[in-house]
Amino acid sequence: MWALPLLVAAAPADPPAPAWQGVWQGKVGTLSVRACVARDGMGRGVGAYYYVARLRPIHLEQAGGSRTWTEASGNASARTPAPRWTFDTVQPNRLSGTWIDGARRMPFALARVATTDDDPCESMAFHAARIRPVRVTSAPATLAGAPYRRLRFDVGPAFDDVSLASFALPDRGAAGERINTRLRKLIPAGAAGSDWFACVTGALASSGGGGDYAADVRPTLLSSHWVAASESVDYDCGGAHPDGGVTSLTFDRATGAAVDLHDWLTPAAKEKRDYGVALRPALRAVIVGRSDAIEADCRDPLAEAEFWDIGLSRTGLVFTAQLAHVVAACADPVTLPWATLTPWLSAAGRTGAASLANRRDRGLARAAIDGMTAP
DSSP states (O other): OOOOOOOOOOOOOOOOOOTTOEEEEEEETTEEEEEEEEEOTTSOEEEEEEETTTOOOEEEEEOTTSSEEEEEOSOTTOOSSOOEEEEEEEETTEEEEEEEETTEEEEEEEEEEOOOOSOGGGSHHHHGGGOOOOEEEEEEEEETTEEEEEEEEEOOGGGTTEEEEEEEOOOOSHHHHHHHHHHHHTSOSSSTTOHHHHHHHHHHHHTSOOOEEEEEEEEEEEOSSEEEEEEEEEEEOSSSSOEEEEEEEEEETTTOOBOOGGGGBOTTTEEEETTEEEEOHHHHHHHHHHOTTSOHHHHHHHHHOOOEEEEEOSSEEEEEEOOOGGGGGGOOOEEEEHHHHGGGBOHHHHHHHHHHHOTTOOOSOGGGGGGOOOO
């Protein structure tokens, strides 16, 4: 008996990219510009352009399927009608037409810029003129008398909504270099592949805004044994709402190795999962019961939160719940003192607690400040 062939419906193919999609450069009147235009996931024409002399992108939106594109500043008080572009010539390698702002009219002519990127407004080809080498500045600072250097990263005038900062230790030797290398990698040296560049360019492609991104790594404890720090990231990348979070970092100053403070807890306090380490309900109950400042509406989300960031302080471990955005305001840090943690501490945790209880631990010598040099 012959089997009937199965008829499988072919998935509809994506429509071909319009001739105008891509990265373009040329002039509006006598002013040099670079532009990007593309069709978004909803089939709408979106894009941006910037004057090379100013480097600040201006959002473009196609009016229906027409050859008119309207500028959108993102400012609700912006004047109406907005400036617009009318395309008279749309060819694979040439766009031309008229830029109109009220009674002002200027011709524009653009030539295609070669790029292999599928997202023109996120491409390095579009942003090339905006990108500058990152400039790092350094200044001495102290934490409880222990010296370090505060680092700031200037990514250039085109990205004034990007703020990046970290720190470096004055330690000599392999361990100190290892920690400083790890801290430095948290702030990429350039735009390519960096979170901040992906954020601001993604926002430009989706909503027309330039995006806001701030990353700040600060020391919270500098002892002779340990370096503890917090990495705070806040961003608005064109999504439904801004977001961010704080991650704790701990390093062994003798070896330079990163330390996972979950390893300072016994199996009775934690449970390994494929995607992280969860705290068990018994320890979560101790954390939630520790603070009288927790609001009533936050107690249930905190009690149910399985995953917690753990930071190191001289007096104990600092727990911060990893919560969904809608209840993120409940994620205030709670410190459990060493005495309370005693039943939950592994051998590594007891050793770490003992090293921090040594009041003669003076951290780094104050005199080291004079010997510090910029990285």
